[in-house]
Amino acid sequence: MNDNPKFAVIGGGSWATAIVKMLSENLTDIAWYMRNENAIEEIKLNYHNPNYLSSVELDVEKLSITNNVNEAITNADYIVFAIPSAFLSQELESLTESLENKVIISAIKGIIPETSLIVGEHFHQTYNVPYDNIAVLTGPCHAEEVALERLSYLTIACKNKEYAEVIENCLGSHYIRVKLTDDIVGAEYAAMLKNIYAIACGIAHGLGYGDNFQALLMSNAIREMKKFIKKVHKMKRNINNSAYLGDLLVTGYSLFSRNRMFGNMIGKGYTVKSAQMEMNMIAEGYYATKSAYELNKKYGAKTPIINAVYDILYNGGNPKKAFRKLTEKLD
Ligand SMILES: NC(=O)c1ccc[n+]([C@@H]2O[C@H](COP(=O)([O-])OP(=O)(O)OC[C@H]3O[C@@H](n4cnc5c(N)ncnc54)[C@H](O)[C@@H]3O)[C@@H](O)[C@H]2O)c1
Numbered sequence: 001m002n003d004n005p006k007f008a009v010i011g012g013g014s015w016a017t018a019i020v021k022m023l024s025e026n027l028t029d030i031a032w033y034m035r036n037e038n039a040i041e042e043i044k045l046n047y048h049n050p051n052y053l054s055s056v057e058l059d060v061e062k063l064s065i066t067n068n069v070n071e072a073i074t075n076a077d078y079i080v081f082a083i084p085s086a087f088l089s090q091e092l093e094s095l096t097e098s099l100e101n102k103v104i105i106s107a108i109k110g111i112i113p114e115t116s117l118i119v120g121e122h123f124h125q126t127y128n129v130p131y132d133n134i135a136v137l138t139g140p141c142h143a144e145e146v147a148l149e150r151l152s153y154l155t156i157a158c159k160n161k162e163y164a165e166v167i168e169n170c171l172g173s174h175y176i177r178v179k180l181t182d183d184i185v186g187a188e189y190a191a192m193l194k195n196i197y198a199i200a201c202g203i204a205h206g207l208g209y210g211d212n213f214q215a216l217l218m219s220n221a222i223r224e225m226k227k228f229i230k231k232v233h234k235m236k237r238n239i240n241n242s243a244y245l246g247d248l249l250v251t252g253y254s255l256f257s258r259n260r261m262f263g264n265m266i267g268k269g270y271t272v273k274s275a276q277m278e279m280n281m282i283a284e285g286y287y288a289t290k291s292a293y294e295l296n297k298k299y300g301a302k303t304p305i306i307n308a309v310y311d312i313l314y315n316g317g318n319p320k321k322a323f324r325k326l327t328e329k330l331d
């Protein structure tokens with residue numbers, strides 16, 4: 001499996017397109033599933049994804065693009081999933097190929113809304129994938145900066161070192177460095193939670209809070225994240241590593257961040273529906289907020305930021321009032 005690894009990428013959005021670009025630096029034969037037939041035709045003709053990261057020139061010779069998920073998966077040893085979590089179950093309804101002997105790489109930074117499971121758990125429970133065959137692709141990395149070949153560090157979380165190294169070698173390049181960890185659970189929870197905190201940063205910005213408050217919010221967010229993850233899966237981890245703090249910072253501060261953008265609109269007075277309609281992209285944190293809030297009823301971590309965002313997005317809470325209340329709880 002590891003001499004000439006066969007990769008498939010599932011998804012047609014920005015992150016899937018960026019991952020295909022990264023893999024194309026090292027591999028000559030990559031299967032790529034996306035549901036949109038017009039986009040497939042366009043890529044084959046013009047070498048660009050018309051809808052996402054359209055500036056990237058794709059090495060079409062190396063790609064087998066299909067809108068049949070089984071066809072993409074059948075010969076692959078390593079399958080990278082880069083579909084927003086809210087659509088994963090629906091997108092895999094037509095899946096008949098077994099995933100049991102494949103290495104599943106979740107590039108999804110979210111939680112399955114129907115079950116509140118992180119993606120690795122979902123593949124384990126629903127498709128019988130052993131935990132040893134599950135990897136998480138995370139780290140502070142926006143698709144848009146991959147497109148620009150700006151130096152970025154990814155983290156691969158995987159229990160199996162051999163698989164992790166294969167993935168590292170296939171993704172690494174002059175602009176991508178890859179770090180390894182075995183914290184598959186913590187890495188996934190961090191990736192999901194930071195999106196909620198980025199929405200909070202966006203709301204704060206939209207409401208007119210400045211850089212001083214934003215820094216305070218981030219400082220509270222990383223401590224809140226630490227408490228939450230510790231309740232869910234206690235192990236020795238350094239929360240300041242790039243897969244946790246780094247990812248939180250890029251999503252909270254970057255103008256490329258979908259979640260921050262979404263929060264900013266909410267702070268400015270958009271309704272959830274109108275903010276979602278305004279964006280051509282998905283803000284994962286919207287779904288994560290509900291799941292994290294519900295999950296935390298069981299874990300009981302102190303999460304004032306998640307609670308405030310939940311109140312605004314799901315209870316129709318007034319952002320101004322919710323943030324005024326939140327400011328009393330931060331330090
Ligand atoms: N974009 C990034 O920089 C980045 C980086 C790291 C991780 N991720 C993660 O990758 C995953 C994919 O995000 P993205 O940024 O590529 O998304 P995106 O917003 O760029 O693209 C949206 C994707 O969702 C699909 N989609 C939209 N509506 C759908 C529907 N009703 N049914 C099925 N599919 C639908 C689109 O086809 C497209 O593939 C997310 O979990 C995200 O957190 C993204």
Ligand SMILES: O=P(O)(O)OC[C@H](O)CO
Nearest residue numbers: 109251256257258259260
């Ligand atoms: O940073 P955002 O809000 O675009 O989220 C997308 C990814 O999760 C980035 O890590």
